[in-house]
Amino acid sequence: MNLLEKTLAEIENLDHNMLKAARERVDSLIKPPTSLGRLEDLAIQLAGITNNLYPVVDEKSIIVMAADHGVYEEGISSNPQGITYAQTGFFPKGLTGVCAIARVSGAKIVTVDIGVKGDLPPDSGVILRKIKHGTDNLAKGPAMTREEAIRSLEVGIEIAQEEMKKGVQMLGTGEMGIGNTTPSTAIVSVIGGIDPLEITGRGAGLGKGGIEHKAEVIRQAIQVNQPNREDGIDILSKIGGLEIGGMAGVMIAGAANRIPVIVDGYISTAAALIAVTIEPKVKDYLITAHVSAEPGALKASELLGIEPLVQMNMCLGEGSGAALVFPIIEAACSMMNHMATFEEVGMKI
C-alpha cells in the first residue's frame, strides 16, 4: 500500500454520538437557542472532527503550495510566469498578503516548492519538494502522469504530517502559481458538468477578450484529455496542477488525523473537489473560508456542498482567506470551552 492509500484508509466518519453530545452542550449554554448562528455549527463540527467536546485549535499553519503551469504558453494569464518563482521566495520573508493576515492570529506559514519552474536557493526558507518544473500544457495532453499526480498528493500528506507532528491543530491551504485559475476552472467544469465559459474569470488580472480565449483553452483541454469525472486522480493528472494535488493531499492528511482543514479561495476549492472525489469522507473535515471574487467560486463551493464563512471580495489566493477566518473558528472553540451552561449558573428560562 502506498502512502496515499494508507492515509485514505485511515479516514473515519465523524462519530454521531460526539456530534449529538456537542449539539446538547451548545443548546445548554447560557444564550437563546441558535443565537450564535454558524458559530454553533462550527463548534459541533470541530467537536466531531477532534472527537473532543472541548476542542482547541490554537496551533495553526497555512501550507502554501507553489507551482507553475505548462498551459501558461497558451496566453491564459496576464502576469509574467516568473512571478511564481519571485513571489514564492517572499513567503518565508513574511512579505506577502497571507503573511500579513496570518500575523493577526499567529498562524505559521509553511511554503513548499512542489513544481516551480526554476530552482529556489536551498537557504530560501522554502521547503523543496519539486516533482517537476511545472506541469505540461494541459491544452495539448495530460498536465502530468498519474504517478506524478499521486506523488503531488503524497507531498501534501507528508508536509501536513510534519506539521501535525510539531503539534499543529488546524491547517489552512494556500497556493501560488501563475496560470492556476485555468486548471482550477477546468476541474470545476468537469466535476460540475459546466461549460467553461460560464465560470471562467480574470484570475489575477486578465482582460475581457482574454477571458473568452481562456475559456476556449479550457474547453480544448477537456476535449483533448477526456478526464473521468468519477476519478479524482485522473482529473488531477490530466487537467490539474501540482499545487492543487499538494493541497488536496493536505486535506486528506488532515482528515486522516482528525484535524480541521480550512480551504482558502477558488484554487483551494478546486483542490477540495479533487480530495472529496477521491474520498468523500474528507468533506466532514473541511471548512471553507470565503467566496472568492472569481466567478466560478460560488459554483465550486456549491458543488463541494460546504457554505463558505465570509464573502470579502478577495481573490488573492496564497491562503489569505483561510488566515482571515482562523479567529472565527477559534471563537467557536472558545464558546465550547468557556461559556457556562444554564445548569452551572442555576438559571432557568
Ligand SMILES: O=C(O)c1ccc[n+]([C@@H]2O[C@H](COP(=O)([O-])O)[C@@H](O)[C@H]2O)c1
Ligand atoms: O484563490 C483565489 O480565489 C484566486 C483567484 C484568482 C487568482 N488567484 C491567484 O492568482 C494566481 C492565478 O491567476 P492566473 O490569472 O494567473 O490564473 C495564483 O497565484 C493565485 O494564487 C487566486
Ligand SMILES: Cc1cc2nc[nH]c2cc1C
Ligand atoms: C503579485 C502577485 C501575487 C500573488 N499572490 C498570489 N497570486 C499572485 C499573483 C500576483 C501577480
